[in-house]
Amino acid sequence: MILRLAMASLLARAVTVAMTVLAIALSVALFLGVEKVRTGAKASFADTISGTDLIMGARSGSVQLLLYSVFRIGNATNNVTWESYQDIAARPEVDWIVPISLGDSHRQFRVMGTDVAFFEHYKYRQDRGLKVAEGVLMDDLFDAVIGADVAATLGYAVGDPIVVAHGIASFSLHDDQPFRVAGILEKTGTPVDRTVIVSMEAIEAIHVDWQSGARIPGQTTPEAEIRAMDLTPQAVTAALIGVKSPLQTFNLQRAINTYPEEPLLAVLPGVALAELWAIVGIAETALLAVSVMVVVTALIGMMATLFSALAARRREMAILRAMGASPRVIFGLLILEAVLTAAMGALLGLVLLYAALFVGQPMIDAAFGLYLPIEAPSLRELYVLAGVIAASAIVSALPALRAYRLSLADGMTVKS
Helix, strand or coil: CHHHHHHHHHHHCHHHHHHHHHHHHHHHHHHHHHHHHHHHHHHHHHCCCECCCEEEEECCCHHHHHHHHCCCCCCCCCCEEHHHHHHHHCCCCEEEEEEEEEEEEECCEEEEEECCHHHHHCEECCCEECCEEEECCCCCCCEEEECHHHHHHHCCCCCCEECCECCCCCCCECCCCCEEEEEEECCCCCHHHHEEEEEHHHHHHHCCCEECCEECCCCCCCHHHHHCCCCCCCEECEEEEEECCHHHHHHHHHHHHCCCCCCEEEECHHHHHHHHHHHHCHHHHHHHHHHHHHHHHHHHHHHHHHHHHHHHHHHHHHHHHHCCCCHHHHHHHHHHHHHHHHHHHHHHHHHHHHHHHHHHHHHHHHHHCCCCCCCCCCHHHHHHHHHHHHHHHHHCHHHHHHHHHCCHHHHHCCCC
């Protein structure tokens, strides 16, 4: 009976109740949406590099090595000699190894020297590989493959020339050996999107006439002569390593960290990413706090609506009391109305969230490389919905308590 009475009461105040339901629905959709973005961003961050067992570089810090080798942020403290790189590559535990050479740039985008194995072994989002959207991979010494953001920001197309600058934010250009855009990669949402990729030999080629970070005055080697040279690298900045068996990962890491020829460091990408997220992940706490405040504001608004409605419903409460309803029934009626309102709002918010995900997921993935999976509500999300409904019962307790205390005589008295 009380449920039927509560539904009739809500229908009688349909406009007010609908606005309250909408406010709760929008706040719940925002909260769950922020939660989706937060978990999606964390997952995308953790999946920036997948399938790589170790990252090797000169001895420094694990986060620093991760930053410059994967995110192209900062610089290495030192390079790894080519002899040491080959020595590590020849170890029986190594299944594959990909060299990385950094140091140059192109209009604020980092230039990375590597080989074609990078396109085969670099994975993100667990098992996704790099794909060419236009053109082909590097086929000539002075071919370059650019990321999606580089192409979009600078307006490059296949065949356009690229002049690499020596160093970062440098005005010293390797304009005597321009590159050609051979291919443009699909959007990945990783640092690859902001990278100009060339071959290791090309890095050596553009530095033939350079020494100690400066061009040798008056020296210009013809391109044909450069192509005939032995362009084997002298050093690499870092290397991505895959092992034959996961059981060998720690043995190889220990061997690299104790390498006698020069100080090297090998880190597990997942561990280093977790350390880095602990530093930058404070933003997710701020996002979560903002969304919580939105939900709290909606619930407080519902409580204010119940309080303001009490004045208009005092006669209704008095009539219910006169018909035999106990004060507990009045108290329970208001609590039930609030719970039903919050439940409708929470369910509508969930519907709005998944409708927005269905429409916006491809666009968000294409624009930002942020993958938001459309899947059944998680246990955490169900807890959030239950928490909103429970909180509605709590915030409605004050107006319900006031209604509980209204006397029959007070309700029937018309005050001037």
